[in-house]
Amino acid sequence: MSVASRLLLVCLMLPLTAHAAPVGGAPPAELAAADARRAALYTRYRAAVVGLDCRGRLGGQMVDYYGTGVVVDPTGLVLTNITVVPADAAELRIHFTSGHVRPGRIIRIDRRSEAVLLQVDDPVTDLVHMPLADSEASQPGDVAYSWGNPFFTIQRDGGVSLSRGVISGVYTLASVDDQSRYTGPVLETDAAVNPGSDGGPLTDAEGRLLGVMSLAFSPTRWLGCAIPVHRMRAGIPELAGLPVVPPQPGADPLAAALRAAAAGCAPAV
Secondary structure, three states, X not given: OOXXXXXXXXXXXXXXXXXXXXXXXOOXXXXXXXXXXXXXXXXXXXXXXXXXXXEEEEOOEEEEEEEEEEEEEOOOEEEEEOOOOOOOOEEEEEXXXXXXXXXXXXXXXXXXXXXXXXXXXXXXXXXXXXXXXXXXXXXXXXXXXXXXXXXXXXXXXXXXXXXXXXXXXXXXXXXXXXXOOOEEEEEEEOOOOOOOOOOOEEEOOXXXXXEEEEOOOXXXXXXXXXXXXXXXXXXXXXXXXXXXXXXXXOOOHHHHXXXXXXXXXXXXX
């Protein structure tokens, strides 16, 4: 009998139930708590994610644009990017999860960060909004959530997509996308990003806005990227005037564990 055959025989003779996980038991307390936090986060901030559509010129023709935006102020300031709302946008509509559709207008564009700041035309004072985070403090391993309006889900039925992942990279990017020409710092994430998610928020575990999802990507990494808030604040005065909310200590123990794991493993990769 060969060595390989002997090893296979030994493996087959090992008791299969020696280390089997219990079936049907309750999940560990940490996972249950993480699920509860995620559900509460979605309930609290989903209304701050909006669907956007408009008309704009592309290659000499008027075409339809759509994507996602995020409310950053209760008076109706909405942040997105130029691949969702171009500079010559017409018939701009902002779709809320409540089913309300309101007209919007561009009040500021920063081409360096491709940020576009919109204003809801109807007078409002109490919209659900996402607070800003200190995106310069983001590190690989930090928990991150992508929020979006993929395939018109908000326009169709008020649905907002939510995907949990991590910050998988923090680096300077020169995009190879044929629509985004962004060059600068990005927050890369492995959280799901689908068509229509661009312009939508990337948040931390507390729902604080880290950045806006972009079509920009690296030819060597192929993961979703967000333009960080600190880069957008540099070119959007209205955004720079909004407060940056500090994190709550110990708000997500799983985030701290992932950050520590990433820091410990990085030198070995």
